[in-house]
Structure formats: C-alpha cells, structure tokens
Amino acid sequence: MLFGLLGNILTILVVWLRPHMRSSTYLYLSSMAVSDLLILLLLPLDLYKLWRPRPWPLGDLACKLTMFLSECCTFCTILHITFLSLERYVAVCWPITAKTVVTRRRTRVIIGCLWLGAAVSASPVLIMVGVEDVGGEEFGLNQECRCTHYAISSGLLSAMMILSNLYFLVPLCILGLVYTLIGRTLWLRPKSSRRDQSHRSTVKMLGVIVLAFVLCWLPFHVGRTILSLSLDSFTTYFNLVSSVLFYLSAAVNPLLYNLMSARYRLAVHSLIHKRSHTHPHRLRTLTARHSTTTL
Structure with missing residues (x-):
C-alpha cells in the first residue's frame, strides 16, 4: 500500500508539474494513477473486514x-487501459x-467521460450492498457490510457479475486485437525512423502494463465469480490470493513506468532533485553574493 501510494502520487506530480509530460499518453496514465490511488486507500477497510x-x-x-468507489475505480482503470491502447x-x-x-483537450474530455461511464x-x-444483520441473539453485534438478500433474490448480483x-x-x-495490429504495423515499417522508435518504446511499456493487468486481474474476476456461486474454503483462499494480486496491480504500475520509460525516469529524477536541491542552491547563491559584496 505504501509503495503504491508513493508511486502513484509521484506519477500524478510528474505529469502535472512537468509541462513536457502532459502528452495524451501520460494524461491517461496520471488519471489511472488517481484511480489506483483510490483503490489503495480502500485497502485498510478491506483488511478490517477480513479481520473483523x-x-x-x-x-x-x-x-x-x-x-461503490472500489467498483467504480476498477471499471475506470480498465477503461483507461483500453482507451490508452x-x-x-x-x-x-x-x-x-x-x-x-488525438489532442490534449480531447483527451481530457475522454478521461472525464471514462470516469462518468465507470460511475454509472x-x-x-x-442498491446491492448495505449493512444487514446476519443473525444472532444480540441485535447490532452481527451487522455486516455485504450484498443484501434483495440483491441475491432479485438477480441483481448475477447481473452485476456478468x-x-x-x-x-x-x-x-x-x-489483443489492437496490439496485434500495432505490432504488425511497426514490424513492416523501417526501424530507422525516430518517431517509430519512440512509438516502439511507448508500445513496449504499455504492452508490459497490459500484461501485468491481465495477470493480476484475471484471478480476481475468476475468484469473484466462483465466490458468488459457492462459499467453500478453497474459494475463500483463492479470493485472498486474487485480492493480493488485485491490489498489487494498483501498486506496480509506477514501477513499470520507471523500468520501461526513460522519459518518465528523467522526469521523476528532475522532480525529486529539484525539490531536494532548492534550499542548498539558494544558500550557495546568498553566500556568493555576500562574498562578492565583502570583496
């Protein structure tokens, strides 16, 4: 959680404090970082529900x-990865x-529509979830935040799973279709073009992000579907593992940006070092001025 919070906050700061990083690609990534940030902030509540x-x-x-926020951010992350691709x-x-x-203004409008679509x-x-009493002698001590009996009996839970x-x-x-077409196009083009080399590095980074997304989210969706059908111990443990992978997905993206994108690494490096060297630089400037005045 701490690693993911730090990484996603850095991603947001890098994009919004560095004008040259406000390309359409990084606007999508910064918005996705907001979604991942919200998912990670809900982690303590999920841990609390597991514990008690x-x-x-x-x-x-x-x-x-x-x-609602957890489901909304889940949908939002998926939509961001799709539209970015x-x-x-x-x-x-x-x-x-x-x-x-593809313009910045149009990208911002699309990002707003993605958030709205995910929320809807x-x-x-x-309607599906709420606090219900699951039985017991003392009223109030057995209240649980869960899917309501109405959601199960009305078929709303099944519809939401679909x-x-x-x-x-x-x-x-x-x-799968988009990256097949991109790979075919880049393979047929000459590799000497600087623009195509930039495209290759960007597509390579996004390909790794998509691969991590599939590996982390496939068990989550499979496990949640199985859990809605049965509640034996195997599915409970399977869902614990899939939940770990789900939150790992929200934390690992900034690391992938750092590993796969030299542009992102340089932007983060300049942001951190500018903040850390601001005060020493001012001190050196004042000292130099004082020495010149004395001389």
Whole structure:
C-alpha cells in the first residue's frame, strides 16, 4: 500500500508539474494513477473486514460508498487501459489522422467521460450492498457490510457479475486485437525512423502494463465469480490470493513506468532533485553574493 501510494502520487506530480509530460499518453496514465490511488486507500477497510467482518462500525452510507468507489475505480482503470491502447493504435497506424484527432483537450474530455461511464456502471452497487444483520441473539453485534438478500433474490448480483466479467473480457479482446495490429504495423515499417522508435518504446511499456493487468486481474474476476456461486474454503483462499494480486496491480504500475520509460525516469529524477536541491542552491547563491559584496 505504501509503495503504491508513493508511486502513484509521484506519477500524478510528474505529469502535472512537468509541462513536457502532459502528452495524451501520460494524461491517461496520471488519471489511472488517481484511480489506483483510490483503490489503495480502500485497502485498510478491506483488511478490517477480513479481520473483523462484524459488527461493521461505519454505518450503511460508508458501506455503500466504499463498495461503490472500489467498483467504480476498477471499471475506470480498465477503461483507461483500453482507451490508452486505442489512442496508441491511432498514433502508430494512422499518424496523419492522429495529429488532428488525438489532442490534449480531447483527451481530457475522454478521461472525464471514462470516469462518468465507470460511475454509472458501478451505480447498481449502491442498491446491492448495505449493512444487514446476519443473525444472532444480540441485535447490532452481527451487522455486516455485504450484498443484501434483495440483491441475491432479485438477480441483481448475477447481473452485476456478468457486467463485471464483460468489463474484463471485452477490453481484453480489444487489447489483443489492437496490439496485434500495432505490432504488425511497426514490424513492416523501417526501424530507422525516430518517431517509430519512440512509438516502439511507448508500445513496449504499455504492452508490459497490459500484461501485468491481465495477470493480476484475471484471478480476481475468476475468484469473484466462483465466490458468488459457492462459499467453500478453497474459494475463500483463492479470493485472498486474487485480492493480493488485485491490489498489487494498483501498486506496480509506477514501477513499470520507471523500468520501461526513460522519459518518465528523467522526469521523476528532475522532480525529486529539484525539490531536494532548492534550499542548498539558494544558500550557495546568498553566500556568493555576500562574498562578492565583502570583496
């Protein structure tokens, strides 16, 4: 959690404090960092629910909002990765069209629409979950934040599971097709072009991010589907492992940016060193001025 918070905050600061990093690609990555940041901030509540499922101490509204925010950020991250890959497809395969279609202003509008679409898609969670008494002699001590009996009996839980799986499987197919077309285009082009070399490094970074996304999120979606069908001990342990991978996905992206992108590394390095050397530089300047005045 701490590693992910630090990395995602650095990503947001790098993009918004360095004008040359505000390309469409890094605007998507900074918005995705906000989503990952919110997911990681919900980690203590998930750990608390594992440690002490009941009684839930924060009330019905907090239960609904935390579950809604988790689902919304999950959908939002998937949409960001998909649209970022589509933007790279347009930039690589249709470079002339990309100059007019892919702009910063349009990217910001798309990012706003992605957040809105994710929020609308996750809104049924506000009806599905709530604080319910799971039985017991003392009322209030067995209240748990969980899917309500109404969500299960009405079929709303099953519908939401189908939507969640579609949110994973459809983008997965789109990503497979997009990166196949990008790879084919770059393979057929001469490698001497500087622009194509830049595209190759960017696509390589995004390819690793997508691979990490699939490896970390596939067990999560499989486990959650199995858990909705049965509640034996195997699925419980499987979901514990898949939850670890889910939160790891939110924490590992900044590390991948740092490993795969020299541009990102330089921006982070300049941001950190500028902050750390500001005061010594001012002190040296004042000392030099004092010495010159004395001389």
